[in-house]
Amino acid sequence: MAHNVLGVIGGSGFYQMKGLEKVEQLTLQTPFGEPSDPFYQGRIGDLEVVFLARHGRGHRLLPSEINFRANVFGMKQLGVTHLVSISTAGSLKEEIHPGELIVPDQFIDRTFRRPQTFFGDGLVVHVSLASPVCADLARSLVGATRAGGALVHEGGTYLCMEGPQFSTRAESNLYRRFGASVISMTAMQEARLAREAEMCYAALVLVTDYDCWHESVAAVDIAEILRVMNANVEKAQKAVSQLAGTLGNRPRSCGCEHALKGTIITDRTVISQERIDALRPLLGKYL
Incomplete structure (x- = not known):
């Protein structure tokens, strides 16, 4: 029987x-250094669950300051x-309304200041990221969210920007x-690193506002974002609890746990034992 652990x-x-x-x-x-915060390991029902606050207690870390590699390696x-990551987002489509949630299946990366891989420094690895989300986990997460x-x-497609400023209107319309x-x-970085770590990965995204392209908003209103965010967090908490109840110890048949197979390009004899x-x-x- 498989032993699943939900992060x-x-x-x-x-x-x-x-x-x-x-x-x-x-x-x-x-x-890779220290994670954002201590990990909290416990159980929801019969399932082992590990929780981490991405931005640290008190929300201390800008997106660009997060040590994504330490966070995912610690998991x-x-x-x-x-691994399920929870994040807030602005909507780029009329039909995705503030207060709703989305489980995306694709990503576009517009970041430029962040390490993207566990590898390098004498070790070359090329994993596939064509389908960056585990379809099995995403389907279960959608079902759990609806059940809640x-x-x-x-x-849908999640565009990951560098920040910390929100988009200009020209950028917002370009991304549309x-x-x-x-x-x-x-x-985006969590999706990349989860694949290298051979984890099943999905994201639950809480839509807080229309991005600044929308005619109904003069600009992104942080106060309104916070109001909608707080309402959405409760929905996300219910979704994760529902997911924990259904994930159990069912076997993984998606292939995520073998993502590194055949991807290590560097000759084994020249990889340092320290690495x-x-x-x-x-x-x-593998080594």
């Missing part, structure tokens, strides 16, 4: 995991097999021409 990375407003029982606080060190160290009573859109559904600042040891949670079964 949850909480974004703006989602600073704790309600319903988590038998909680242990864990402070980890990783080869791997704790045995996480399925929220309106959720299935599929790209075909993007929502715009936010954090989930292998540092990345053992990722590479142990």
Whole structure:
């Protein structure tokens, strides 16, 4: 029987995991430095769950300051097999309304200041990111969100911008021409790194506003964003609890747990033992 562990990375407003029982606080060190915050490991029903606040307690970290590699590596160290990230976003489509949720299945990356990979420094690895979201986990997350009573859109494209400023109107309209559904600042790096860590990955995105392209808004209103965000966080909490109840220990048949197979390009004989040891949670079964 498979042993699944659900990891949850909480974004703006989602600073704790309600319903988590038998909680242990864990402070980890990783080869990539310190994660954003301590990890909280516990259970929801029969499922082991690990929670991390992406921006740290008190929301201290800008999107560009988040140590994404340490966060996801720490999840791997704790045995996480399925990773769900929660983030807020602006809508780039008329039919995706503030107060609704979306589980995207594609990403566009417009960031430029962030490390994107665990590898390098004498170790070359090329994983496929054609389908950056685990279809099985996304389907389960959509079902869990609907079961919790929220309106959720299935599929769509998440455009990840650098920030911390919001878009200009020219940028917002450009991203609409790209075909993007929502715009936010954090989930792309988590999707990339979760694939390298061979985790199933999906994002639950809380739509707080129309981005500034929309004629109904003079500009992004942070006060309105916060009001809608707080209402959406409760929906997200219910969705994660529902997901934990359905994920159980069902086997993984999606292929995510073999994402690194055949992707290590560097000759084994020239990879330093120090590098292998540092990345053992990722590479142990291959090197």
